[in-house]
Amino acid sequence: MLLGGKRVGIVGLGSIGGEIVKRLESFGCAIAYNSRRKKPSVPFPWYKTVYDLAINSDVLIVCCALIEETRHIVNKDVMVALEKEGVIINVGRALINDKELVQFLVRGELGGAGLDVFENEPDVPEELFSLNNIMLSPHCAVATPECFDALEEFITANLKAFFSSKPLQSVVEFE
Numbered sequence: 001m002l003l004g005g006k007r008v009g010i011v012g013l014g015s016i017g018g019e020i021v022k023r024l025e026s027f028g029c030a031i032a033y034n035s036r037r038k039k040p041s042v043p044f045p046w047y048k049t050v051y052d053l054a055i056n057s058d059v060l061i062v063c064c065a066l067i068e069e070t071r072h073i074v075n076k077d078v079m080v081a082l083e084k085e086g087v088i089i090n091v092g093r094a095l096i097n098d099k100e101l102v103q104f105l106v107r108g109e110l111g112g113a114g115l116d117v118f119e120n121e122p123d124v125p126e127e128l129f130s131l132n133n134i135m136l137s138p139h140c141a142v143a144t145p146e147c148f149d150a151l152e153e154f155i156t157a158n159l160k161a162f163f164s165s166k167p168l169q170s171v172v173e174f175e
Contacts, residue, residue: 003027009057011050011073012064013039016091020061032056035064050074054081061089062096072097079104082111089114093121102127105134 013033032045034053047053074096098119104110112133
C-alpha cells in the first residue's frame with residue numbers, strides 16, 4: 001500500500017497525533033480525526049465517533065490516551081467499517097480489542113496492521129507472527145538519548161518550581 005493520497009483517520013489529536021499529522025501532510029494524505037471534542041484551530045474534518053471516522057478512512061492511526069471511555073475504542077464494528085483494504089496503526093495500549101483484531105487479520109477481513117503496543121505486553125498474540133499483512137515493533141521509542149535529556153530537564157524544572165513555591169509544569173491529581 002502506498003501512503004500518498006490515502007485518507008488517514010487519527011484517533012486522538014493530542015501531542016502524538018499532532019506530530020503524526022506533520023509527517024502525513026508531506027505525503028499528501030487527506031487527514032481527518034476523532035477527539036473528545038472538535039478542535040477549533042484544526043483545519044481537518046472532525047468525526048464525533050471512531051466508527052464514522054473509520055468509514056471515511058483507508059488508514060486508522062490510534063494514538064489517544066487510555067481512559068475508561070477509550071478502552072477497546074477500536075472494536076469489530078470499527079474494523080468492519082474500515083473494510084478489507086483498511087489498515088490500522090496502533091501506538092496506544094488497550095485501545096484495540098486484540099482478540100478481534102487478530103481474527104480480522106487472520107480471516108483477511110482487514111488489509112493490515114502496524115502494532116507498536118499490545119494489550120497484554122509483553123505477550124504478543126502468537127497468530128500475528130505468521131501473518132504477512134502486519135508489522136510488529138517493540139514499544140521503545142521513549143528510549144532515546146534525546147528523550148532522556150528532555151525528561152531530565154522536565155523533572156529538574158518541576159523540582160525547582162516545587163521548592164520555589166511556583167506552579168509545576170505538570171500536575172497529577174489523584175481522585
